[in-house]
Amino acid sequence: MSLINQMLKDLDARKQQGASHAAQEAEIVVCHPPQRSRFRTVAVLVAVTSLCVGGWWWFSSQATVVIPPASLQTQQQQKVESVALIEAVPSTETVVAPVEFSAAQQLSEPVVVPVLAKSSGSPLNVAVVNLPVERLSEADAEGELQLSAVNLTARPSIPSARLVIEPPNLAEQAQQLRREGRAFIHQQQYHSGAQLLNQALELDHGSAQQWQELVRACVQAGDLSSAMDAVIRGCEAYSNDVGLRVYRARLIVETGDYHSALTVLQTGATPSVGASSDYYALLASVLQQLSQFTEAAAQYALLTTTYPQRGDWWIGRAVCADQLGLAQHAITYYQQAIRCQQLNPQLKQFAVQQLTRLGKG
Structure with a gap:
């Protein structure tokens, strides 16, 4: 108990001492705020500067971009x-x-x-x-300033080299086609050859001999209609060519129209016997088929006089003389035909038969 009483007394003494101290005036102590750090100030300045730069960049990006003129200090690009x-x-x-x-x-x-x-x-x-x-x-x-205005505006241009490949002209193309056509004819491919020769003449009218070449190719190919078409076109281009007239008359004779063939032969200039014996031979044959024996005999006479070794023409002359009632002249002409070495065996046999009929066999 004494210990407890002692503790209570001490507690009362402490309370009394605390009340006396509260009655005393409190001493006021002034506390100075701590100084700010220099690092914080620098950080704030950097942040403000960054915001300004960022705002300026954003504002400038919204404006129109203007390209400044180029500086003229160096020659590099x-x-x-x-x-x-x-x-x-x-x-x-x-x-x-x-x-x-x-x-x-x-x-x-x-x-x-x-x-x-x-x-x-x-x-x-x-x-x-x-x-x-x-x-x-x-x-x-400075060097450019010394040039005249003419040199600045009109400078000579360097001509560019051009490789010009000109296609062959029509004459060269036609000649190439003729060479190819003749190669086919040489290989006895007459139809292909005739087609190429015809194409050549469509490009270039050529000459009368080239038209005759086309007609012969068509005849060899057995295409008489194409041959007639070709010879008609050739005669229109070369009306005075005797060879084309002879080809045309022969094609007409194949149809049996001797009057038309005679008209073709007698149209145009008449050649000499030495220049065209085929013309006179065909003319004499057509006249003989038309029973115009006097005119035919005259043509055969020209032929046998110029070419005495042609037995077939002697036989033609003998037939005309026989039809005109000149039996003795006919016998003479038949005998002359037999003496020709190149006479066709069939014609020779015909001459022997006629001599027998006339009493000289």
């Missing part, structure tokens, strides 16, 4: 690499930027800057990338 998104409407206009040029700059091309008008419409993103800028040195610019 540089590339201005800048990419900007430009807000503009689809319609654009091109203006020349009012930039003052030096004497050296005026020699180069004017700087053309595309200006895109702003509008409330939908923005158009335009990228300006890698624009080549050609530069001149001051020495080159």
Whole structure:
């Protein structure tokens, strides 16, 4: 109990001492705030500067990109690499930027800057990338100033070499076709050869001999209608050619129209016997078929006089004399025909039979 009483007394004594101290005036102590760190100040300045730079960059990106004129200090080509998104409407206009040029700059091309008008419409993103800028040195610019205006505007152009391959003309093409056609005829491919010869004459009218060549090829191919067409075209191109007239008359004789054949032969100039014996031989044969024996005998007489070794023409003359009642003349002509060494065996047998009939066999 004594211990407890002692503890209570001590507790009362402490309470009394605390009340006395509360009655005393409290001492006011002034506390100075701690000094701010220099690092924090620098950080704040850096943050403010970054915000300013970022705001300036954002504002400048919204404006129109203007390409400055090229500097004329070096001769090298540089590339201005800048990419900007430009807000503009689809319609654009091109203006020349009012930039003052030096004497050296005026020699180069004017700087053309595309200006895109702003509008409330939908923005158009335009990228300006890698624009080549050609530069001149001051020495080159001074040298260019000494040139005249004529030299600046009219400079001689260097002629470019051109390789011109001209196609062959019509005559050369026709000649090539004739060579190929003759090669086919030589191989006895007459139809193919005639087609090529006809194509050649369609390109180039050629000569009368070339028309005769086409007619012969058609006859050898057995195409008489094409041969007649070719000979008619040839006679229209060369009306005075005797060879074409003879070919045409022979083709007509194949049809049995002797009067038309005679008309063809007698149209145009008459050649000499030495120049065209075929003409006289065909004319005499046609006259004989038309029973015009006197005229036919006259033609055979010209032939046998010029070519006495042709036994067939002697036989033709003998037939005409026999038809005219000149039996003795007929016998003489038959005998002359037999003496010809190149006489056809059938014609020789015919002459022997006629001599027997006339009493001289």
